[in-house]
Amino acid sequence: MKKNVLMLAALLIVMAAVIVGCVKDGVDVGTALDLEEAQLITFGNSDVIDGAYIVVFKDEALPTKRADVNRVNYVAKQEEMNDFAKKIISEKRFSERPIKYSYVKTISGVAMDLTENEVEVLLRDDRVDFIEQDQMFHVTMGGPPGGGGGGGSAAQTTPWGITRVGGAMDGTNAGRAWIIDSGIDLDHEDLNVDVANSRSFLSGGQSSNPDDQNGHGTHVAGTVAAIDNEIGVIGVAAGAPVVSVRVLDRRGSGSNSGVIAGVDYVGANASSGDAANMSLGGGASTALDNAVKAAAGACPMVLAAGNESQHAGNVSPARANGNNIYTVSSMTSSDSWSSFSNYGNPPVDYCAPGSSINSTYKSGGYATLSGTSMAAPHVCGILLIGGISTDGRVNGDPDGNADPIAHH
Numbered sequence: 292m293k294k295n296v297l298m299l300a301a302l303l304i305v306m307a308a309v310i311v312g313c314v315k316d317g318v319d320v321g322t323a324l325d326l327e328e329a330q331l332i333t334f335g336n337s338d339v340i341d342g343a344y345i346v347v348f349k350d351e352a353l354p355t356k357r358a359d360v361n362r363v364n365y366v367a368k369q370e371e372m373n374d375f376a377k378k379i380i381s382e383k384r385f386s387e388r389p390i391k392y393s394y395v396k397t398i399s400g401v402a403m404d405l406t407e408n409e410v411e412v413l414l415r416d417d418r419v420d421f422i423e424q425d426q427m428f429h430v431t432m433g434g435p436p437g438g439g440g441g442g443g444s445a446a447q448t449t450p451w452g453i454t455r456v457g458g459a460m461d462g463t464n465a466g467r468a469w470i471i472d473s474g475i476d477l478d479h480e481d482l483n484v485d486v487a488n489s490r491s492f493l494s495g496g497q498s499s500n501p502d503d504q505n506g507h508g509t510h511v512a513g514t515v516a517a518i519d520n521e522i523g524v525i526g527v528a529a530g531a532p533v534v535s536v537r538v539l540d541r542r543g544s545g546s547n548s549g550v551i552a553g554v555d556y557v558g559a560n561a562s563s564g565d566a567a568n569m570s571l572g573g574g575a576s577t578a579l580d581n582a583v584k585a586a587a588g589a590c591p592m593v594l595a596a597g598n599e600s601q602h603a604g605n606v607s608p609a610r611a612n613g614n615n616i617y618t619v620s621s622m623t624s625s626d627s628w629s630s631f632s633n634y635g636n637p638p639v640d641y642c643a644p645g646s647s648i649n650s651t652y653k654s655g656g657y658a659t660l661s662g663t664s665m666a667a668p669h670v671c672g673i674l675l676i677g678g679i680s681t682d683g684r685v686n687g688d689p690d691g692n693a694d695p696i697a698h699h
């Protein structure tokens with residue numbers, strides 16, 4: 292009974308959280324959906340980026356199909372998408388403007404600034420599938436860093452979470468972990484960073500360097516794969532290569548359009564045996580959900596459930612659900628629910644250690660942090676080593692359906 296009430300409440304929250312408007316001939320017709328016209332997805336929250344949009348095209352309207360995109364032709368296909376968008380801008384007699392991102396592998400679309408009138412014009416174009424307002428995304432961390440940031444090497448210790456999920460295991464022959472986050476400390480002594488494949492997707496004059504200026508991404512990377520040596524910590528898949536896909540800035544924030552650019556890059560470049568981790572979140576986003584679902588065709592996608600003590604179905608990418616997609620809730624060292632963790636099955640698949648997790652940090656340091664951000668990379672490490680199994684269930688899961696605890 293309690294579960295049903297919770298589920299109903301969660302459904303209502305989901306319905307309230309996403310304000311789906313349809314603009315037709317300048318008249319806002321509210322939530323009435325017109326299937327003949329492209330849909331405009333807007334949000335009523337403070338994280339919206341004014342005037343910035345993600346325009347998603349119908350795949351069949353394009354000269355190149357997503358299925359034909361691979362790591363070799365990826366950049367060339369992005370240029371084709373860029374040209375396609377520029378052609379539409381010219382056709383519609385819009386003023387020239389930069390195409391901020393081109394998406395070709397996981398969704399077909401671009402990010403650019405538009406006026407409200409221009410949005411209306413594009414919604415009437417048959418080639419447009421939908422248009423979504425851009426919004427800010429953030430790291431999913433439970434609180435400020437604790438015991439954090441100290442540099443210097445100490446004798447290697449095994450963090451409690453690594454032991455709890457059945458690690459550490461030898462990851463030196465494992466695939467790569469794509470860390471879609473604030474970057475990774477590229478020269479950290481305790482990480483094996485694949486610098487050649489690392490990229491930054493930050494825009495607006497921010498650094499194009501994939502190095503981590505926040506610390507969060509480096510922490511996530513260390514839980515997945517810190518090296519088994521004499522120093523620091525050790526990860527679940529110790530020594531596996533980690534790739535920085537930098538989409539969040541020094542404050543731990545970034546645009547959804549930039550996050551999707553990172554997901555698209557991973558979708559085009561990941562190989563079988565790899566895994567990707569997304570310890571970040573924001574409002575519900577159809578564009579991001581679709582990109583994550585498509586990227587899961589390239590490698591497993593591991594998603595933090597989020598830290599708002601709410602149903603994970605309210606937030607993206609956590610709510611993306613499907614084969615090869617793993618949404619992870621958080622627990623303490625006594626197998627008890629972390630009070631901050633989002634819940635709800637689906638989309639949550641596993642619970643993993645997320646409270647008081649020691650790992651690598653920016654500038655060669657180490658830090659103890661809490662959040663579903665810290666839980667997800669335990670599952671990412673397990674997936675790099677092989678199949679995932681479970682060991683018991685978490686105590687105190689607020690949705691009444693105790694999540695299984697992830698284990699090698």
Ligand SMILES: [Ca+2]
Pocket residue numbers: 447481517518519520521522523524525
């Ligand atoms: Ca180490």
Ligand SMILES: [Ca+2]
Pocket residue numbers: 611612613616617618637638639640
């Ligand atoms: Ca799921």
Ligand SMILES: [Ca+2]
Pocket residue numbers: 634635636639688690691692693694
């Ligand atoms: Ca649950």
